[in-house]
Amino acid sequence: xxxxxxxxxxxxxxxxxxxxxxxxxxxxxxxxxxxxxxxxxxxxxxxxxxxxxxxxxxxxxxxxxxxxxxxxxxxxxxxxxxxxxxxxxxxxxxxxxxxxxxxxxxxxxxxxxxx
Numbered sequence: 001x002x003x004x005x006x007x008x009x010x011x012x013x014x015x016x017x018x019x020x021x022x023x024x025x026x027x028x029x030x031x032x033x034x035x036x037x038x039x040x041x042x043x044x045x046x047x048x049x050x051x052x053x054x055x056x057x058x059x060x061x062x063x064x065x066x067x068x069x070x071x072x073x074x075x076x077x078x079x080x081x082x083x084x085x086x087x088x089x090x091x092x093x094x095x096x097x098x099x100x101x102x103x104x105x106x107x108x109x110x111x112x113x114x115x
Contacts (some may be wrong), residue, residue, distance in 0.1 A: 040096035042089035
């Protein structure tokens with residue numbers, strides 16, 4: 001599916017879900033690009049344990065390391081109203097925007113200028 005067709009579908013979803021076979025693909029588990037894309041929508045997210053987001057579990061419902069995805073999905077459904085509140089959605093979007101490529105370049109240029 002073309003990206004132009006996929007983006008409206010993802011943005012229009014009620015809940016986004018991802019799962020990684022953490023024991024087999026540790027690199028993807030460390031900082032999956034898909035999570036950042038999902039966060040940029042503001043939508044409620046449920047997913048497998050992700051090292052990069054471990055300390056920031058308020059951004060989405062994350063399974064504990066080695067935990068079951070079904071339980072994580074069920075938890076997201078139970079807490080959906082709270083997780084879908086405007087402030088929660090805005091926090092996910094702001095987190096993703098701060099990590100957009102142009103923002104990363106600005107931060108790198110700043111760091112290099114003070115060396």
